[in-house]
Amino acid sequence: MLSTAAFSLGYDIKEEEVPFELSEHADLATRLAFQLTAQKKEKGGNPAQMAQEIAAAVSADSLKKADLIEKITVQGPYINIFASGKYLEKTVENVVSEKEKYGSGKKTEKILLEHTSANPNGPLHVGHIRNAILGDTLYRILKKAGYDVEAQYYVNDIGRQIAVLSWASSKYPLNRDIKPDYAIVDVYVKANEEIAKDETINEHIEALMKKVESGDKGTIESFTAAVNMAIAGITETLLLMNVKHDKFVRESQFIENGAVWNVIDRLEKTGKTKDADGALVVDLSDYGFEKTLVIRRSNKTSLYTTRDLAYHEWKAPQCDRMIDVFGADHKLISGQLRAALQLLGEKTPEVVIFEFVSLPEGSMSTRRGVFITADELLKQMMDKAYEEIEKRRPEESEGFKKEVAKMVGIGATRYDIIKVSSDKSTVFDWETALDFEKQGAPFIQYAHARAANILAKAEEDGSISAAGINAGFADYALLTEPQETAFIKRIALFEQKIEESAAGLKPHIFAIYARELADDFNQFYRYVPVLNVEDAELKKARLALTFSGKTAIANALSCLGIDAPKSM
């Protein structure tokens, strides 16, 4: 519409090129005038004047047809657009009829998303959970955007670390009474201490690795047993955090089926490989990497990178896009991986990098036994939440308190991690971690509980029948209070925020939106009574909005992997 108006004034701009932005001054604003002034050859155009001209050129006819727009105003160089009552009514009706599907996008591509993939040599620590939560939230947001997403955990069940583990579990007794990943890390740390003292052990380790690559069954079984124990423990922790993987892909399969050797052959055929002291390296200088990448050791065994190449080659034909979530330490290697895949003419993964979580005393290390486990953090968070609920709702049952403490503790942990942009490095400390940010997950969950409470009471007093709230429940034109319209406009942004978050692979954008949604609900809750209004029709309309708000908040929390309590 604006482009037509601009066109009539002699400017060449396409509809989709008009820049729109959200603004505090209007529902939608555009800086079109700035852009067109710049487009003018002769300088000195006046953007403010231009905006007037464009707005004036918008014909009354076209404005009438666009019934979702109330009015268009000009403020200096800005053209402001205001939503109509019809737009608001339509939003509420959409949520009421779509319910848990509200806010879904229409994307259709298949995405393979790899995340977490922590080495199975011990429990997850607080660094890993940044990967897991970032990955899982991305998974949920991409799914909401409509994509067909499969989350994969790439299990390193074959490298040197696992050989150490296999050696360790045969040498030291495994404690069967504790969580299996803890039993594993105990012997793993002991073994590494031993190796540091006695270098000859390395010969045993190397022998084990060779046996595995040559397909020795007994050794493979010993590796697998250790890996399975660790993975069992890790999966338990992930489940507690609501993190779900569709598939666990074992690295060893690419050795067993020969895919790794096939990749090496094909790389050799590109003519970019050469021998370096018996090892096979590939030259990636065409892609800006000065150092060569080793793809086969001089003892003819494969490396992690080589197996990862085979993994990506295997994934590529199964999907439209590959996304990998990695820590900052993988920046270089993932760049080399992409380059090598390009060299082979393969599809390359999009890599989401998150910066490190370190401890005040330095970085974490499973090998050295220096880490704070995810389980420990989650337990402390749940304990803290339990204390809070105990204070606020002492009369409730033990089961209720435990359930809410879990939802809040896990939610707070997820939200604290996801709300911060992944390119900020952080230092973990208990005080900050356990300080429930006021506008974190509990804030959003609380808004949901308040809405649920209103609806529960309305069901009791018969305002809502057993059929619940469905399309055409009320006359939404009655929702005219400023807190109501502000809240509805926020709800209307849901899908756009999902798309924005999905397009940029930035879950924190959506996390912030969820908080804003709760914020606007609280305004509505504080200033607009629902149950205590006389007018039956108005009450119905407000109940419908309460329902829409609760649904939008629940859907938002679901995208963040946070449970929505009915009461807390």
Add this chain to the structure above:
RNA sequence: GGGCUCAUGGCUUAGCCUGGAUAUAGCGUCGGGCUUCUAACCCGAAUGCCGGGGGUUCGAAUCCUCCUGGGCCCGCCA
């Protein structure tokens, strides 16, 4: 030494890609609000040379460049 990345009130942080209307929000501080649907809530106040220098531009937190400081990487580890 080289590469990548981050720097925004006392603390944590959004905005930066795609430059434009008084720089976002929380914590903390100070003050106010439960006879009204759950106060894990709401309202108000104070607090900013957007790390520093230079440049591009009518206009820079945003783009370019140099510098300083933190994180990560530069293995025949993963």
